[in-house]
Amino acid sequence: MRFSPRVDRISGEGAAAWKIHSAAMAARRAGADIIVMSIGDPDFATPPPIVERAVAALRAGDTHYTEIPGRPALRAAIARQHREGGGAEAGAANVIVLAGAQNALFAASLCLLSPGDEVLVPEPMYVTYEATVHVSGATLVSVPSRPGGGFRPDLDAIERAVTPRTRAILFANPNNPSGVVMSRAELEGMAGIARRHDLWVVADEVYAALTFDAPHISVAGLDGMAERTVTVGSVSKSHAMTGWRCGWLIAPEALVTHVENLSLCMLYGLPGFVQEGGIEALTRAASEAERMRDVYRRRRDLVCEALSGLPELSAFRPDAGMFLLVDVRGTGRSASDFAWRLFEEEGVSVLDATAFGASAAGFVRLSYTLGEVELTEGCARIRRFVERLRQGPLRARG
Numbered sequence: 078m079r080f081s082p083r084v085d086r087i088s089g090e091g092a093a094a095w096k097i098h099s100a101a102m103a104a105r106r107a108g109a110d111i112i113v114m115s116i117g118d119p120d121f122a123t124p125p126p127i128v129e130r131a132v133a134a135l136r137a138g139d140t141h142y143t144e145i146p147g148r149p150a151l152r153a154a155i156a157r158q159h160r161e162g163g164g165a166e167a168g169a170a171n172v173i174v175l176a177g178a179q180n181a182l183f184a185a186s187l188c189l190l191s192p193g194d195e196v197l198v199p200e201p202m203y204v205t206y207e208a209t210v211h212v213s214g215a216t217l218v219s220v221p222s223r224p225g226g227g228f229r230p231d232l233d234a235i236e237r238a239v240t241p242r243t244r245a246i247l248f249a250n251p252n253n254p255s256g257v258v259m260s261r262a263e264l265e266g267m268a269g270i271a272r273r274h275d276l277w278v279v280a281d282e283v284y285a286a287l288t289f290d291a292p293h294i295s296v297a298g299l300d301g302m303a304e305r306t307v308t309v310g311s312v313s314k315s316h317a318m319t320g321w322r323c324g325w326l327i328a329p330e331a332l333v334t335h336v337e338n339l340s341l342c343m344l345y346g347l348p349g350f351v352q353e354g355g356i357e358a359l360t361r362a363a364s365e366a367e368r369m370r371d372v373y374r375r376r377r378d379l380v381c382e383a384l385s386g387l388p389e390l391s392a393f394r395p396d397a398g399m400f401l402l403v404d405v406r407g408t409g410r411s412a413s414d415f416a417w418r419l420f421e422e423e424g425v426s427v428l429d430a431t432a433f434g435a436s437a438a439g440f441v442r443l444s445y446t447l448g449e450v451e452l453t454e455g456c457a458r459i460r461r462f463v464e465r466l467r468q469g470p471l472r473a474r475g
Contacts, residue, residue, distance in 0.1 A: 094204045094432030097416055101426030112455040114443040115255070115426040117399045121317040123354075124365045131354035136349040139349040146337045147174025148352045149326070150398040154359040155310070155325050162285060164295040164327065165303035173333050174347050174355070175340065177324040178283045182209050184343075185279055185307050185326060190215035194244035194277075198381035199230040200434030201402075203253050203281070209305045215244065222436040228255040228393070228402070232266040239270065245277035246270065251284040251293065254433050254442040255402055256395020258291040268299045279307045283324075286315040286366040289374045297327070304329055314399065315366040316358040323347065323355040373399050376445040376452060383456035389463050399446050402430055406439040408466050416441050422465075423458040449470075 098115040107109040122128075143444050146152065151168035158168050175181045191195065192214030198206055199220050201210070210217040223231040235246065247265060250259045259267075271278045277295055285293045297306040311324030326336060340346070358365070378394060384392045389407035405415045412429040420426050430437035434437055 083401075084212075087208040089352070094428055097420060097426055097428065099415070101420060104424075106286050109424060111420075111424045111426065112447070112451055112458065113426050114445075114447065115428050117314070117315040117444045117446055117467075118277065118319050119369070119399070119446050121369060122447055123317050123321070123323070124358075124362050126362050127316065127318070127354045127357045127365075130357040131350045133351040134350040135249045135385060137244070139353065140389065141349065143346040143349045143352065145341050145344075145346045146333065147172065147347060148349070148356070151359070152247065154356055155327065158359055159297070159308065159310075159327050160217040162295055163298045164308060165297040165306070167297075167303075167327050170330050171333060172325055172327050173336050173340065174325050174352065175336075176344055177313060178281065178309045179205060179209075179310045179324070180322070180344070181311075181324050181326040182206075182279070182281065183212065184336045184339050185309070185328075185332075186210055186213045186215070187339060188332060189242055189277055189279075189307070191212075193242060195240060195242045197235055197238050197243060197246045199235060199246075199248050200229060200436035201252065201255055201430065202247075202434050203249055204432045206247060210247070214462045216242075218243075219434050220436070226254065228257050228436065230263055230267070232261065232263065232270070235267070236270050239274050239276075241273060245278060245279055247279040247281070249281040250283075251282070251288060251395075251397035253284065253398060254428075254437065255431055256398045257287050257398060258293060258396040260291070261294050262327060264294055264296045264299060268296055268302050271305055272301055275305075277305055277307065278302065280336045281309045283309065283311050283314055284398040285310065285398065287370045287373055289370070289377065289395075291396045295396070307332065312355055312358045315369065316362065317365075317369065318354070318358065321351050323351050323358075323365060357392060371454055373445065376447075376449065377401065379449060379452055380443070380445050380456055383453060384459065387460060387463050389466065390459075393440070400442050400444050402440040402442055403427075403439060404440050412439055414439050419459065419462050423462045425455050425462075436456070 156167045190213035194215040222228045308327040313319040391404040393402040424427040427441040427443040430440040430442045
């Protein structure tokens with residue numbers, strides 16, 4: 078039987094990056110002692126007030142069809158958060174609720190891009206961006222980060238990459254995997270490129286509430302950007318609601334209408350009780366994001382300290398989020414070999430960051446979404462593994 082050529086466009090290195098995580102989860106299910114630092118799923122429970130509101134909605138019979146673009150109260154709360162966070166003057170009509178930020182990115186790709194279009198994406202980039210762009214028939218053009226610049230975007234290189242086929246710029250701010258928060262000057266530069274070349278900007282801002290050392294600035298709030306910016310967000314990371322699949326897209330009303338038509342065919346609205354949880358998260362439970370941010374800051378500092386003093390490793394200190402990149406080139410091993418051997422010998426899973434773009438080659442990404450005891454043990458195993466590398470060849474891989 079034949080399949081659509083589209084199935085080939087939704088595979089690639091991004092999908093392959095998760096093989097080590099899948100192997101780690103399978104080993105854990107089989108009873109192995111595995112510390113999973115390869116995925117950003119918060120270890121917190123969803124805050125009880127959010128859960129209780131959703132449960133109450135279920136018990137009250139909130140199990141029927143809902144408005145395709147989302148409940149007005151949730152859309153209004155999202156628009157208010159966007160405005161108060163420095164975004165554009167958006168209202169509920171500029172918002173559509175979707176099944177997580179990934180669904181929102183996918184919908185934006187299908188409604189903005191055509192075969193032959195090009196999308197500029199600064200490295201490092203989240204692993205699903207490749208397939209998300211390719212599914213529309215467009216081409217992703219990755220732009221390396223500034224050499225020696227700590228994974229900062231190279232604005233000159235981005236402008237040089239613009240061609241007559243360029244349709245959009247896509248980036249995450251704060252960045253996954255680097256944790257870099259773009260400065261106002263960098264965002265102004267990005268906005269200038271978009272205005273000069275009449276491009277869309279798709280800003281993935283799912284980590285906006287989890288910034289530590291630098292303020293988050295929304296590109297949509299800059300002059301002349303509201304009409305050409307798609308802002309993607311969710312409550313997954315900010316409120317430990319990854320499994321709820323409650324995300325959104327904020328954009329000009331015309332694009333929201335197109336995405337609503339797509340959602341009518343693809344999703345047909347988010348469950349009402351999920352939306353009630355989202356409303357609670359963005360209103361009465363809004364302060365939970367600050368509590369989680371403080372926890373992640375402590376965990377970041379713990380990991381950076383625990384991995385310090387190893388000449389073979391260099392941890393890149395993130396400004397935001399729940400991940401950090403570790404340069405493993407000093408071990409003499411490729412990032413892929415380092416990650417797989419670490420998993421096989423010490424039972425710790427991390428990701429080869431090469432999947433996030435060539436700029437991250439030689440780095441691994443680890444998540445600090447674990448409790449401090451488990452994080453401490455995971456870092457101790459990494460140290461033990463690296464110290465053993467100094468002493469001679471590793472055991473043969475099984």
